[in-house]
Amino acid sequence: MSSSVGWVIVNEHGKQMLALVTGGAGFIGSHIVERLLADGNRVRVLDDFSTGNRENLPELEGLEIITGDVGNFESVRKNMEDVDVVFHEAAVASVPRTISDPLGSQKTNYQGTLNALEAARQCGVRRVVFAASAAAYGDDPELPKREDMPPKPLSPYAVDKLASEYACQVYYCLHGLETVSLRYFNVFGPRQDPSSPYSGVISVFADKLINKEQPTIFGDGGQTRDFVYVADVVEANIKAATEKTAPGNTINIASGISVSLNDLLRTMCAICDSEFSPVYVEERQGDIRHSSANIDKAIDVLRWEPAVKLDVGLVSLLQRLGYEP
Ligand code: NAD
Ligand code: UD1
Numbered sequence: 001m002s003s004s005v006g007w008v009i010v011n012e013h014g015k016q017m018l019a020l021v022t023g024g025a026g027f028i029g030s031h032i033v034e035r036l037l038a039d040g041n042r043v044r045v046l047d048d049f050s051t052g053n054r055e056n057l058p059e060l061e062g063l064e065i066i067t068g069d070v071g072n073f074e075s076v077r078k079n080m081e082d083v084d085v086v087f088h089e090a091a092v093a094s095v096p097r098t099i100s101d102p103l104g105s106q107k108t109n110y111q112g113t114l115n116a117l118e119a120a121r122q123c124g125v126r127r128v129v130f131a132a133s134a135a136a137y138g139d140d141p142e143l144p145k146r147e148d149m150p151p152k153p154l155s156p157y158a159v160d161k162l163a164s165e166y167a168c169q170v171y172y173c174l175h176g177l178e179t180v181s182l183r184y185f186n187v188f189g190p191r192q193d194p195s196s197p198y199s200g201v202i203s204v205f206a207d208k209l210i211n212k213e214q215p216t217i218f219g220d221g222g223q224t225r226d227f228v229y230v231a232d233v234v235e236a237n238i239k240a241a242t243e244k245t246a247p248g249n250t251i252n253i254a255s256g257i258s259v260s261l262n263d264l265l266r267t268m269c270a271i272c273d274s275e276f277s278p279v280y281v282e283e284r285q286g287d288i289r290h291s292s293a294n295i296d297k298a299i300d301v302l303r304w305e306p307a308v309k310l311d312v313g314l315v316s317l318l319q320r321l322g323y324e325p
Contacts, residue, residue: 011084011126016040016041016042016062017041017042017084017085018041018042018043018044018082018083018084018085019036019041019042019043019044019083019084019085019086019087019241020043020044020045020046020079020080020083020085020086020087021033021036021043021044021045021046021086021087021089022045022046022047022070022076022086022087022088022089022090022112022116023046023047023052023070023088023089023090023091023131024043024045024046024047024052024057024065024087024089025045025047025049025052025053025054025056025057025065026047026051026052026053026056026089026090026093027056027187027189027191027192027193027200027230028089028131028184028187028230028233028234029045029047029052029087029089029090030052030056030057030191031189031191031230031231031233031234032087032089032234032237033045033057033063034058035234035238037058037060037062037063039238041062042062042063042064043062043063043064044063044064044065044066044079044083045057045063045064045065045066046066046068046070046075046076046079046090047065047066047067047068047090048067048068048069048070048090049067050092051092051093051193053193056191066079069108069112070088070090070108070112070113070115070116071107071108071111071112071115072115073115073118073119076112076115076116076119077115077118077119077122077123080116080119080120080122080123080125081123082123083120083123083125084125084126084127085125085126085127085128085129085241086116086120086125086127086128086129087129087131087237087241088112088113088116088128088129088130088131089131090108090112091108091109091112091131091161092104092105092108092109092157093200094157094196094198094199095135095155095157095158095198095284095286095287096198096284096285096286097157097198098155098156098157098160099155099156099157099285099286102156105156105157105160106156106160109156109157109160109161109164110159110160110163110164110167113130113160113163113164113167113168114164114167116128117167117168117171117177117179120171120177121171121175121177125177126178127177127178127179127180127241127247128168128171128177128178128179128180129179129180129182129237129240129241130164130165130168130179130180130181130182131182131184132161132162132164132165132181132182132183132184132250133157133158133161133183133184134183134184134185134186134226134252134254134291134293135153135154135155135157135158135161135288136151136153136158136161136162136165136183137149137151137152137288137291138151138152138153138154138158138288139152139154139288139289139290140152141290143290143292144226144256144258144292144293144294145252145291145292145293145294146252146294146296146297147183147249147250147251147252147297154286154288155286157286164181165181165183165250168180168181168250169181169248169250172247172248173248178246178247178248179247179248180240180241180246180247180248180249180250180251181249181250181251182233182236182237182240182251182253183250183251183252183253184228184233184253184254185225185226185227185228185252185253185254185255185291185293186200186201186202186225186226186227186228186291187200187227187228187229187230187233188200188202188203188227188228188229188230188313188314188317189229189230189231189313189317190230190317190320190321191230192230194206194207197216201225201261201264202227202264202268202314202317205264205265205268206268206317206318206321207321209268209269209272209274209318209323210272210318210321210322210323212274214277214278214279215265215278215279216278216279216280216281217261217262217265217278217279217280217281218281218282218283218284218287219261219280219282219283219284219287220262220280220283221260221261221262221265221278221280222260222261222262222289223260223261223287223288223289223290224258224259224260224261224289224290224291224292225258225259225261225264225291226254226255226256226257226258226291226292226293227255227259227264227310227313228253228254228255228306229255229306229307229308229310229313231307231308232253232255232306232307232308233253235304235307236251236253236298236302236304239302239303239304240302243301243302243303245301245302246301246302249297249301251297251298251301251302252293252294252295252297252298253293253295253298253304254292254293254295254306255293255295255306255309255310256292256293256294256295256306257292257310258290258291258292259310262278264310265278267310267311267314268314268318271311271314271315271318271323272318272323
């Protein structure tokens with residue numbers, strides 16, 4: 001795209017790169033922002049603060065924060081001016097929330113992506129990296145999931161994410177806009193908000209254990225997930241924005257190792273020296289039973305590999321949240 005040591009910080013006009021991070025005040029987006037700024041880039045955040053938080057973002061020169069809705073094309077178009085690269089993270093990230101509000105969440109989760117792509121095309125943006133999801137795979141029993149397997153979406157969330165991936169492909173093929181879809185599996189780490197029952201499970205379990213409350217498991221706890229640490233996801237985004245081989249691809253971003261919910265909670269209890277005694281309640285509607293990733297494509301195409309093991313990430317997260325070993 002342009003040249004420098006490590007991550008590109010100068011575009012072809014000899015100016016510092018400007019990255020637009022939609023959803024940049026959220027969990028994953030704010031870590032991407034932090035990394036881009038640390039690498040010397042200029043960053044614009046577009047966020048409606050529905051689940052994101054101003055406190056997730058630093059007070060730094062080079063960072064512009066705009067309150068706006070990605071579902072509103074005019075707002076996206078206006079904030080796309082002069083942008084070199086887009087990291088499109090804005091979404092209703094909770095699967096159950098999209099089941100209870102399919103029309104409202106579609107405006108963000110699909111229309112928002114289309115708005116970002118069309119505005120990027122109109123403004124001559126070089127590359128768009130899209131936060132896709134493992135939810136696209138659904139419940140097919142074949143594991144681990146490879147990108148060439150047929151998708152089987154089970155929720156409005158998965159439908160919107162999959163449609164967004166297709167829109168990325170179409171803009172790449174029709175208009176030459178460089179797009180990359182990263183199918184994140186279950187991301188965890190600092191700043192994942194535990195405040196709702198729909199929040200990411202590790203943040204919810206961590207919050208319960210720190211506050212000496214009983215965690216809830218939906219179903220029998222035998223469902224599995226492939227958890228990937230947020231710093232690894234940030235690195236994958238940087239690779240997706242810079243590697244020449246990335247455009248036009250949909251790529252799994254995961255650890256490549258799955259655990260059951262019961263084993264996850266047992267590990268977290270052991271770290272916190274707490275007893276394993278969850279409450280088991282009815283399985284969640286739209287829940288996927290098993291999720292496990294093949295990450296060969298990320299290794300080949302992005303030259304990316306996860307660096308943080310689950311137990312190491314969990315210890316680091318729990319310590320940051322106040323647990324003293
Ligand atoms: P998050 O809720 O912390 O971040 C989403 C951000 O988007 C928030 O800051 C929110 O305020 C913002 N947002 C929501 N609707 C918006 C709108 N209409 N306009 C502008 N901003 C809006 O969630 P996250 O876990 O950081 O997820 C980031 C992205 O990664 C999402 O696209 C999500 O679907 C995707 N993803 C997350 C995971 C995961 O495990 N966390 C896994 C797969 C994919
Ligand atoms: C998560 C992401 C979604 C992403 C998908 C990709 C969030 C909120 N959701 O969905 O954006 O696209 O991964 O794989 O980040 N559970 C409990 N107890 C709890 C909370 C959850 O047992 O208190 C269970 C759930 O029923 C589910 C599992 O934990 O079986 C994971 O749930 P959750 O963290 O909400 O993630 P996903 O639904 O997998």
